[in-house]
Amino acid sequence: MDVLDTAWLVPALPLAGFLVLLAAGRKLGEPLAGWLATTAIGGAFVTTVVLFAKLVSLPGEERRHVVRLFTWLPVAGFHVDVAFLLDPLSITMALFVTGIGTLIHLYSIGYMHGDEHYPRFFLYLNLFAFSMLVLVLADNFLLSFLGWEGVGACSYFLISFWFTRETAAVAGKKAFVTNRIGDFGFMVAMFLMFGAFGTLNYWGANGVFERAGELPAYTASAIVLLLFLGACGKSAQLPLYVWLPDAMEGPTPVSALIHAATMVTAGVYLLCRCAPLLGVADPAVMTVIAVIGAATALFAATVACAQDDIKKVLAYSTVSQLGYMVLAVGSGAYVAAIFHMVTHAFFKALLFLGAGSVIHGLHGEQDMKRMGGLRKWMPITWATFMVGWLAISGVPPLAGFWSKDEILAGAWSKNPALWAVGALVALLTAYYMSRQVFLVFYGESRFDDEHTKPHESPWTMTLPLVVLAGLAAVGGLLNLPVLKRTLFLEHWLEPSFGPAVEHHVLESGAKIGLGAVAGVAAIAGIAIAYRFWFRRRPEENEALEPAILERAWRVDEGYAALVGGPGRMAAMWSAFTVDKGIIDGAVNGVATLARESGQRLRRVQTGYVRNYALGLAAGVVLLLAWTVLRVGL
Amino acid sequence: MSGTVLATVGRVDFGVFVVSAVIILAGAFGVILARNPVHSALMLVMTLFGVAVLFVAQEAHFLAAVQVIVYAGAIVVLFLFVIMLIGVDREEDLEADPLPAQRPLAAGLGVLIFFLVMILARANNWATGRPSARGVANGPGENVEKLGHSIFTTFLLPFEVTAVLLVIAVVGAVVLARRPPRLRDEVEE
Amino acid sequence: MTVDGSWYLILGAVLFTIGAVGLLIRRNVLVMFMCVELMLNAVNLTFVTFARMLNDIGGQVVVFFVLVVAAAEVVVGLGIIVSIFRRRAGATADDLHILKG
Amino acid sequence: MNPIAFPNVEYSDIGPILALVAGAMALLTYASLVRKKPPKGAYALFTVCTAGASLASSAWLWNRFDERGHAPHFAFSNMISVDGFAVFFFVVVAIAVALAALLGDSYLRREQLDGPEYYVLVLLSAAGGMLMAAANDLIVIFLGLETLSIALFVLAGFHRRRSESGEAAMKYFVLSAFSSAFLLYGIALVYGSTGTTNLAGIAQWLAANVAVTNGVLMGGLALLLVGFGFKVAAVPFHTWTPDVYQGSPTPVTAFMAGASKAAGFAALLRVFFSTFHVMRLDWKPLIWALAVASLLVGSLIAIVQTDIKRMLAYSSISHAGYVLVGLQAANNRGIAGALFYLLAYTFMVIGSFAIATVVGRRGDAEHSLDAYKGLARRRPALAFGFTVLLLAQAGVPLTSGFLAKFYVISAAVQSRSYALALIAMLAAVIAAFFYLRVILTMFSPAEGDDDESAVPAPLPVPFGVGLVLVSAVGFTLLAGILPSVFIEFARNATLLF
């Protein structure tokens, strides 16, 4: 038996964990449930590593393996299997999903300590891991969609995990609904593909990608745009990003795992997966994707500059970084997108977990303006957070620098204007992240240290921090643009993207130049933040936090006005005016009409026998009159 | 018979018809317009006589006799008897009808019925049927004999049914006229 | 010349109509009842006329039966009137209207 | 003087009628000769036996049709026709007699009206009805109708302590006499234009003069329709129905609704469908209009009624509309459907009035809908029976009522009267409303019923009424589930015209 055929184990392990927890979660209790879940995902990680090793050992062109389990939906010409595709792209995704997933599970054991719904949390986490793995490993669009919606549902569960909090409940719902708008695009795209090919399989003799070339450009464009709509929902791009900042209502490990490292990157993954299709689509479509990505990146970065909530900053930062990735996809730089996805997963997960550690240490405090000076209280957290900070700011030689550099290079070759936006975002990123670090770890303590004694977190929480910090530091090694040979990731992923991939060849001189500018932008950002925020009282800088940014350009309010106002009105109007009034009114009207005519007719029955006789005579006249007409006058 | 006689007979018949018709209609109007029911009954007698005369004019002698004896004799007397019995020989106010629309509508419908029948009859002749389907009426022989023969042969069953009808009338009259017995207190249910 | 049958028939129709109208406009039940007799007589006249015109004895036989029916009807009808109006003043049809609607 | 040669008369041809008349005479004679009060229920039992004899005689007639020389034929000098159609109505009327007798027994005793008169009149009236069904001469129809009606006037006014009863008799009498006059005038016109009152003779004349448009004849036909329409309570000749049904003693109403309507339809169907068949293009539109008017007016007014008897009266008007739908189809299926309908309806309506008899209590007074509140709790079996009967009247499947409606409507469809079929079905929707309302009332609690300890006044169901109910409900369900034999019966009845 081929080792690769055991691929089903990867999603099956978290699923098994889920099922066990479902059956006996409450009996296992704390911390057994957590350990069980962690073991399950850890097992998946190990399996993935084995699979990865096996795949690496194969020659490039054989690195695509399909494991069919059973037929899911067989209806006439339409046939969908539950089948997993192992190729460099999926195994890469699986690796970092299981890897980071394991770390965050481990972290959660400590973080969720004492929560009354402890087993339930791990239940969801395992279910999420399962869904995410199905999403990335699926062999066809529909199975991916299953994972796609599955992660959405898990995200919903986890955001509203603390369901007694109204805001959490609302945020969960918002996430799900917004995602569904994207899913709508995904679904219609699948319909189009089915209509064109009669299948939803990725590869294989009849696979969508194999035959992508047959598609007319406009169909391909439509498919891509619809898929992109799906990606916008999942990966929080404009205009569907609104759910992600609110999603921070969930427990912090959730934010790290789902809303930073893995789920939100699914959109980017989908677009990369569909690279062959993107290649067929009209170039204008790619431009749309790139512009939206850039716009999202810039937009979210500006908002992040004015947030007070430690997690909100990171949330907007995530949106912004996802914008980078989408920009990369739009520029055709798929590898850069995946590269940044991975590095971002490292440092953003790290930052979130760090933030979680801070929150944990401060017993739930999230407002950065009420932190400060935590460096001495939480040394490990501080140290690892610093790594993450530098990585995301794009300070060489940490991971973020390399991946961001790749993207900017791609953008440059697409359009220098896009590059300019990217560079600006880099500066802003460095700025707001520095602001966060200075506010949280430096300066004087602004919390009530009489009663609150911040403490360092237990090892289950700090261990993942340390590991992630290591990864964030050296993650750039994955795809060092120093030599052609060191572009490991690019070579590795090449079979997945196929011939559709454009190779952005920049002369190394230009590349170095662009890299230098990016590095300078990062330093500049840090410098500005240092000038205004380092060891200063936050009140001094209110001018830097305009209300419009603090309120995220009032987009939420705008949506609320749109949906809550006219939308709600329309629904009320449909339900009460149209449905109750007109439609049901007509039905009841018929009943009333019958009753009324009954009442009227009944008045003829006066009780006077002479009236009755009159009626009879009238009947006679009618009959005779008709007869006369019939006979002819 | 000679032509003169025929002409005379014709004139006489015409005269009889006109006179009878006037009597009949006068009586009929009298029935419906008299305020006092007693007067109405007497007017009815007039009409019945007029009809009887027309029966004779049409050689239905037996029916004419029955008409006078049964109708004028028995039925109208019965009417009068009842009028007296329940004491309603007071005059009825005919000036206004408590049911406002009743009267004009009644008149209108009556006129309509009449004219509609007339129109229908005008469209062709009145009597279009096969003559003498059940035996000759006009020819020689006694009217009573012909009638009796017909009743006891062709119309035997209807004749027998009249017996049932009369039984019903008797039983009905008894049932209706009898005072209801006083309610018993104890009821077996 | 004998009088044409249609004259008799028209007379019958007039009489019938008068009877019908009378029934509709009179309030006294007894008079209404008499109006029915008028109508029946109109029919009898019609039958006898038809019998003559068709030279058919059947029409006269019908009149005979109608007379019997009329007699039976009168008996029962007057019985009803007596049983109802024995306890009331007058015999006005309009007084009876508890059943309606 | 010529000796009279009496026609050859075979009295067995009118055996079912004779049985009833003989029974009535026997009863009358016994009652006038014997002073002693007979044992409880003896009259009723005797009447039921008489009806049974009538039924047996009908069955004998029916079976004899297959024998040589006894095929459907005319008898009594062509005055009546002995055929399946007639026998069918003999059966229906005899059943109505038996049921009415069973209902009457306890009712009369409760209302202290006991005596043989009720039974005598019912028997004689029924004989008149049967005569109408078998008649082959307009004059026999007229006599039969009068026999039926005059007895019914008396029966309607039978409950002399109730002023409603007298009023009903009065109204019925005046209007019936009025309509009879029109009928008679119609007969006269038909007689004039065809030269005979004999149905077979008329048919012959029509066959010979088919092309002629005869105004007098058609006028006569229209007036015949007035008379029959009155009897079957078709709009606009229905005005007497609610008042008379409501005012009459309830068993009488039951008999009226069952036998009288059936007999009226027997005459109407025979005269129009059989005799005037060639003129069907002339009368179909009239029947169409009458049917629609009856269906709609009956249903619409019924939904605003609060008196159960009155409501059933209006519903009977709308039922008449359905039978007219069958006639309007003017095909064998339509007539068979009409017959089946009348058979089914007789059971349904007598059963329904049987319940009204019980619930009406002493004085025949409690007929408002409120009296039915909580019936399901006090008398579940009664409520169940009524529910079945009402659902049958509404035309719910697996009851005879559904098949009856289905039958006539299929006939209408077969003759391409699609609009009428649809109107009839929609009228059924309106009608369903008030049947359901009654059902709902029975199953809703009466005032004070919430109090478990409160003992409701007893509502005795006498044996006779129980028997009526069992047979009515039984037939309704049986004919609804296994209808073949009854449908066969109705169909053969029309084939043996």
Next chain:
Amino acid sequence: MIAAAIAESGSGAGFPLLSALVLLPAVGAVAVALIPKTQEQVIRLVGFLFSLATAALAALLVINFKKGAAGFQFLESYDWIKDFGVAWKLGVDGISLWLVALSGLLFPLALAGPVVKKNAKNYVAWMLLLEAGCIGVFLALDLLVFFVFFEIVLVPMYFLIAGWGYANRTYASMKFFLYTLFGSAFLLVSMLVLVFLHQKATGELTFDVVKLAETQTLATSTARWLFLGFAIAFAVKVPLFPLHTWLPDAHTEAPTAGSVILAGVMLKLGTYGLLRFGLYLFPQAAVDLGPVLLTLATIGIVYGAVVAAVQKDLKRLVAYSSVAHLGFIVLGTFAFTNQAITGSVLQMVNHGISTGALFFLVGMIYERRHTREIAELRGLQKPAPILAAVFTVVMLSSLGLPGLNGFVGEFLVLLGTFVTHRWWAVVSATGVILAAVYLLWAYQRVFHGEPDEANASIPDMSWRERAVMAPLIVLIVFLGVYPKPVLDRIEPSVTRLITHVEDHSDYRQPTVTREVAGG
């Protein structure tokens, strides 16, 4: 072709399984009626056992059903009303099989689940009678027999609503009954017209659906009118916008079990009718008028969801969600592709399971709180986590989450529809978004948040309730993950139906949705 199919099924002889399926519950009703009123426990037990036995028969049917055969199986035919060519003809194919199974499943649950307080005897008897009627509808292959069952089910349901319903039950039950009767009026007349025209053309008076369908004799315009007549009746029953307003009232006022059966089984009578009779009897007319129904279905999907969102009554909300869901079924029916129609049939089953389950759950909430007002419920997840969890699963199934049953049907319908009627499918797909809006919003308001005193003290699901929900939850997951056994049995019949439509109309199915040769 049909004859061959029948011959091939060949299981006509032997035990009359289908008649037994119809009659067993009816016998049960009679049996229950004979037990004295006071023996409530016995009555419940007997009723439950009868419905369980029926379920066993249904299971037997599923097991013995010949997979891959397209025609009718287990045929039985006895003369009923010979004079009209009406026969007690029963048969089952892939389309009706699962609906029978669904009935067999839901009735025992409905009988076992909610406990009625008063007059258990009548209640149980009516339920069993209802079951007989519902199964009869799905099995009847004679138009009149179908009609009889189609109508007769109204009676028990009417009594269930009127007798055991909530405050406004009188109005609701009456409306339900009359509205459906109104539709049936058109059905009966159209049916008769069809039969008599068929007789005129062929000389044979028959109500046999197969015979009527296989000899297409109608003129185009006639067929359209008749189709319309059928469609009105079924549209009321489905219910299709704008004939739906009886549904919220009936569902809301019915007792829990009544709502479950009403939504779970009875609404399917309409969609089943459209599929079995609309398409089969009037193929060309169905193709011609399909867009009208598609449009109404699409409006229903969006409209139902929008209206559901703002309902104040939880049960009413679920009721309106049915309007939306049933829209999908009708949409698929008139898309004329294998996927869409198969999806429709599957969706009928799915909707029965998930909406049935939802009504069970709403009933449980009502039993605990004695209110269905969303505004009065809050934070129920805290005191009743299991209830909340079950509710969540059912809700996700209802809003079409992949991996649960609702998605499979909905997706197949939309997929199949998209190929032939692109824009209808696109608009309908927005219903998927809206479903999430109203369901999640409702869930949030009812289960999330901090419960107040009245809500905080409710008990969680009892073992009895768990036992009732368990089979439903299992099926929700099973059908979502492995619907193949079901689809494999539906598909041949659907293919045959589409072939029939193609044979008798100018419609041709696109290649992409057809059966792949040798596949």
